[in-house]
Amino acid sequence: MRNTFTQAEVESYRQNGFLIVEDFLDSGELERWRQVVTETVTASPQPMTGKNSEKAFTQRMHLRRRDEAARDLVDDQQIGRLVAELEGLDSVRLYLDQALVKEPYGAPTQYHLDIPWWSFDSDHACTIWVALDDATLANGCLWFLPGSHHRRLSSAVDLGPDHGALFATHPEAAAPPVAAPLPAGGCTFHNGHTIHGAGVNMTPGRRRAMTIAFMPGDATWNGTHDIQVLGEEYLQTLTVGDPIDHEGRHPRVYAG
Numbered sequence: 566m567r568n569t570f571t572q573a574e575v576e577s578y579r580q581n582g583f584l585i586v587e588d589f590l591d592s593g594e595l596e597r598w599r600q601v602v603t604e605t606v607t608a609s610p611q612p613m614t615g616k617n618s619e620k621a622f623t624q625r626m627h628l629r630r631r632d633e634a635a636r637d638l639v640d641d642q643q644i645g646r647l648v649a650e651l652e653g654l655d656s657v658r659l660y661l662d663q664a665l666v667k668e669p670y671g672a673p674t675q676y677h678l679d680i681p682w683w684s685f686d687s688d689h690a691c692t693i694w695v696a697l698d699d700a701t702l703a704n705g706c707l708w709f710l711p712g713s714h715h716r717r718l719s720s721a722v723d724l725g726p727d728h729g730a731l732f733a734t735h736p737e738a739a740a741p742p743v744a745a746p747l748p749a750g751g752c753t754f755h756n757g758h759t760i761h762g763a764g765v766n767m768t769p770g771r772r773r774a775m776t777i778a779f780m781p782g783d784a785t786w787n788g789t790h791d792i793q794v795l796g797e798e799y800l801q802t803l804t805v806g807d808p809i810d811h812e813g814r815h816p817r818v819y820a821g
């Protein structure tokens with residue numbers, strides 16, 4: 566696994582709001598990630614509700630809560646440290662892990678940004694998206710709008726069939742996208758305010774990805790009821806401004 570970034574990579578991430586890393590996992594690590602993620606997804610029941618259309622992908626959250634091997638992948642301190650390096654943080658906590666499998670002929674993932682859905686506000690949220698299969702223009706690789714994180718948009722869009730809904734409310738944000746095709750084992754990092762989406766899967770093969778989203782170690786609850794992530798029970802204990810620091814659910818994965 567990559568364990569550091571060049572200065573140019575860090576600068577590119579901060580300028581563009583995303584970074585493409587083609588050589589993230591070595592072949593042995595890729596084999597392990599594939600096996601652990603695929604087995605845990607297969608063993609997990611289909612969620613009854615979800616923001617995302619099951620046509621866009623098979624989505625399974627919290628693999629780390631279901632499987633010990635998945636927890637080892639998600640809680641890896643090395644990934645936490647890479648996120649800290651990109652975002653300039655001295656402490657990082659896990660927010661959410663989820664597998665996103667774009668099935669054969671799966672629909673596009675609408676343009677959106679992640680942070681408006683989440684239960685904390687920060688300019689330093691970051692998601693790693695690890696390709697478990699080659700992600701190509703044909704099977705629905707990610708697309709990013711470079712520099713869009715600087716706009717700090719706060720509109721949540723529900724993932725649905727209208728691919729450009731975000732630009733109906735924010736026409737000023739429309740801009741040419743950059744595609745992020747990746748070999749299996751490659752990854753991208755993107756900031757919580759970066760506008761991104763993914764294309765349709767035109768192929769008979771799956772596009773499997775594992776994603777892990779992080780927040781600064783001192784993130785606090787902003788009043789958003791992200792029930793799928795924080796859960797009713799934990800939300801009951803929180804008042805706006807309280808730290809989201811439940812070690813079991815949101816472990817600190819890096820402390821400088």
Ligand SMILES: O=C(O)CCC(=O)C(=O)O
Pocket residue numbers: 622665667674679692694761762763774776
């Ligand atoms: O995998 C996809 O199609 C979308 C991924 C995404 O939106 C994310 O990781 O934040």
Ligand SMILES: [Fe+2]
Pocket residue numbers: 677678679761
């Ligand atoms: Fe996203």
